[in-house]
Amino acid sequence: MMRQAIVALASGVLFGMGLALSGMTDPVRVRAFLDVTGAWDPTLAFVMWGALLPMGFAWMIVRRRTRPVVAEAFHLPATSPIDARLISGAALFGTGWGLAGLCPGPALAALAIAPGPALVFVLFMMIGFGLFRLLPTAR
Amino acid sequence: MAVFPDAMPVQGLIGGLLIGLSAAIMLVFNGRVAGCSGMFARAVGLAKGGAPGSVAVAFTVGLPIGAAIVMALVGVNSHFRTSWGMLALAGLLVGLGTRLGSGCTSGHGVVGMARLSPRSIAATMTFMATGIATVALLRLIGWNA
Numbered sequence: 327m328m329r330q331a332i333v334a335l336a337s338g339v340l341f342g343m344g345l346a347l348s349g350m351t352d353p354v355r356v357r358a359f360l361d362v363t364g365a366w367d368p369t370l371a372f373v374m375w376g377a378l379l380p381m382g383f384a385w386m387i388v389r390r391r392t393r394p395v396v397a398e399a400f401h402l403p404a405t406s407p408i409d410a411r412l413i414s415g416a417a418l419f420g421t422g423w424g425l426a427g428l429c430p431g432p433a434l435a436a437l438a439i440a441p442g443p444a445l446v447f448v449l450f451m452m453i454g455f456g457l458f459r460l461l462p463t464a465r
Numbered sequence: 466m467a468v469f470p471d472a473m474p475v476q477g478l479i480g481g482l483l484i485g486l487s488a489a490i491m492l493v494f495n496g497r498v499a500g501c502s503g504m505f506a507r508a509v510g511l512a513k514g515g516a517p518g519s520v521a522v523a524f525t526v527g528l529p530i531g532a533a534i535v536m537a538l539v540g541v542n543s544h545f546r547t548s549w550g551m552l553a554l555a556g557l558l559v560g561l562g563t564r565l566g567s568g569c570t571s572g573h574g575v576v577g578m579a580r581l582s583p584r585s586i587a588a589t590m591t592f593m594a595t596g597i598a599t600v601a602l603l604r605l606i607g608w609n610a
Contacts, residue, residue, distance in 0.1 A: 338527020376481020415566025424599025426589020454560020
């Protein structure tokens with residue numbers, strides 16, 4: 327478990343570095359990507375394609391392995407079905423993303439950049455997690 | 466790029482490669498999806514199931530550490546102009562929506578998309594669409610907070 331936590335910390339640090347370096351911790355830049363009717367900024371698309379490359383190789387490696395390097399088993403989410411819960415959740419998330427230009431990763435990383443606004447967003451994100459647990463669909 | 470004066474294609478690609486490498490390490494070594502919403506919910510005890518608590522806490526704590534390292538080495542240019550009321554509403558929607566939709570830009574947008582998961586492709590297309598629609602609507606009504 328200790329080794330898994332060290333891997334997770336390294337992964338989190340790399341993730342945070344990538345977000346900050348690529349300008350994804352800047353809500354104005356993220357909103358500019360979503361602002362297709364305004365001064366569109368394609369940077370986020372470069373970030374996504376850059377990230378998809380190593381992840382594509384990672385899935386190729388996973389298919390050839392029976393277990394991860396430091397854990398007992400792979401814990402992979404289902405790839406189907408596409409149901410109302412998935413789509414309504416993604417729709418709500420996208421709305422919040424557009425309102426603030428922040429999604430969970432950049433908001434957490436931004437705690438080191440703009441602690442005040444990032445903390446407000448992160449605290450209300452936690453309230454959102456809590457609200458979800460009150461829903462009958464949450465189990 | 467003269468067409469898009471503010472774009473940072475090189476930093477975007479390098480940062481993206483780091484993000485992909487990070488998620489690849491999490492998957493190949495720990496067998497887990499590096500999804501920021503799921504890891505954070507798990508880290509603060511607001512998700513049942515998922516990664517072990519120590520893994521979730523370590524990943525979550527790593528995010529601001531990584532950002533702080535970049536800030537110290539090369540500096541970070543960020544503009545936080547959104548009002549706190551809007552940040553609160555947005556945070557609430559993001560928190561609820563990512564639990565309901567089982568992921569966000571990282572879990573669905575990067576890890577799931579690279580897997581060509583139909584659920585993740587559908588989720589990513591949906592949150593991109595409502596994100597674009599929300600920004601367009603804000604522009605339409607002249608809201609600038």
